[in-house]
Amino acid sequence: MASATREPSARRPAARRPRRWTAALGAVALVAATAALAAPAHAMATASTPVDFATRCVPPPIAGIPPINGTTTAKITVDNAAPRVGDTVTVTYQVTKPAASNPVDLALPADIMTPTGKVVVGGAQTAAVTVTGPKKNPPVPGKGEFPAFSMTGTFTVTAPGSITLSPGDYNIHTSYIMELDTPCTVSSPPAPVSQTIIATDRPGANERALSLATASGKPGDRVTVSGTKFTPLTDITLVGRAGAAETADKMTFTSDADGGFTARLKVNDKATTGIVAYEGASWSAAKGAGPAAYTVVDDTPLPRNSQKLTASVTAGTLSMSQAGDAVQLSSVDYGSGGGANGDLRTVTVKDYRGGPAGWSLTGKVTDFTGPGGTIDAGKLHWAPACTTKPGSPSTCAAGSKGSVGSAGATLASTPNGAVSGGEFTVDAWVSLKVPAFTTPGAYSGVLTLTLT
Missing domain, CATH: 2.60.40 (Immunoglobulin-like)
Structure with a gap:
């Protein structure tokens, strides 16, 4: 693999950004209180001191x-x-x-x-x-x-x-x-x-994004790559991908004060099928974006008296739809509290892009408001589920059980791969933990889903 080169970013006035789909999903009418699924208790706690x-x-x-x-x-x-x-x-x-x-x-x-x-x-x-x-x-x-x-x-x-x-x-x-x-x-x-506990931040969704000015080029061409929502003033590696492996097309630079960049990557390796960008010494899904599909057009001269036949498959889009936008959670009794439970409306994800990039569906929720004030967004928990339609190249994975919160959490995703795509249905059981003596009435919050 060739050593990394370092090229100054060529700033463009308007970097193209990848599409992002959002959907508001209202959680409504919790009669008699608020509620949220309590996080599972850890089996062991550190010893306390009398x-x-x-x-x-x-x-x-x-x-x-x-x-x-x-x-x-x-x-x-x-x-x-x-x-x-x-x-x-x-x-x-x-x-x-x-x-x-x-x-x-x-x-x-x-x-x-x-x-x-x-x-x-x-x-x-x-x-x-x-x-x-x-x-x-x-x-x-x-x-x-x-x-x-x-x-x-x-x-x-x-x-x-x-x-x-x-x-x-x-x-x-x-x-x-x-x-x-x-x-x-x-x-x-x-x-x-008597007791000390160590609390950590709940990781939010990775919102880093990558886009290319063109999806193909001849060996040696430079492709303009734009990135958003990376860590400001941080070293970024931009590199070609062939499936899960990196190719020889690579460069490093520093993101700007807003966490964005525009760079021109020279692509020589005919094996390159996608481009990724990441922070740190090696690829990390938590601190990277892509791959964005890229095709190296083979310009090798043809033998004499031969003809090159080419058929094109048109790439589609990444899209989502949901079966409704309102969820009625179960009621809880004043004085008892407990979980107000329900099911999210089913979300259907269609990935017809035909490139190496997977996708991630994340959600974040607002505080629940009602006659007794607000219930913290962190009180809403979910247990996601995801089903892959037979024949799909990718296999979706459900996000982890736990709190959704205002910072957000992953509902479902598919990994990057040499070939990716397909159709998927995503569901989740949700629960809001209602304090025992919450003022009776309806409490509502809005869950926003984002597909990237």
Whole structure:
């Protein structure tokens, strides 16, 4: 393979851009609340650390005793120690040794204590997560120590990075003869960190695009190539392709301040059937675009007394259509919450281009709005499915299950190949997780699909 050459970009006033198809798909009428499919819980979380912290507990006035200054031992655990932005994390606040005790001589029977509290979130994002525990306890003798208890709650990850979790204030409510509260506050907040989780960005769709000024040329001709939505001021490699292999036609340059470029690639290799552009040292589907189909016209002289016969197959287009533009999700009950579920309208993709390039169908959704305000776009999750029509050169692959969000996710795709194309049907089961006490009414968001 010839070594890479470096040629200054020849800027054209108006670079052609590849077609892009979008379709708005309205998710409408979630009666009684919002909803979203919770991300699957990870089977293992990193170990948490028990911590001790000074606590001031105030017994009920009926006890006639002053506040108690003691030490609480507690730990925080999570169901997902490596979430992505938009994921919902369940936190558990376990108090193994409360600072307070039964303030009266009267023994307390089983299952009359209800704990509530706060988990303090710090680091990459800040919040105070409300946690509650079940009304459950063993019998407590008069003036006896309160038993250990556990409280749970959830929060949504909003930023990547290290997120710390610390125990906060808690309250022990007893329902026996009368309703009494024993609030306990952290004496010197915040309490020590008990659990740290590492959140990462949810990758969005690759919107890099490539177009050619012409689709064919003789060996040695230069083809003008335009690119958009690459990383600004980044080294770009432009190279010919023969199927999945690179050919000798190659050059490198730097993208402009907007992430675009216009370059002229000299194509000598008769094996070249497409052209790709990518960032970094080697091809990556996440940081590349193409291949854009290109044909090297063989101009080898014919033998004497021979005739060259040529038949042409006209390339078509990449297109999509959908069976409707409205999706009615199931309703959820106020006070219970849960998943508002449904199915996207079927999308049909037809790839009649006849080149080596595959395609990608991505989607992103707006926040859901309704009488109670908005539901974050990250609360909408999907489980995609894709079917290939028999006889198609390519085979489509469904995108991953998970959150859609405003950043977007892949619904389906086909890989690049020596020959690609065909017909495909794409579906997805969707679910919106509705908080338990969301104001009743209809909540709607718009899902936009993009085919590239």
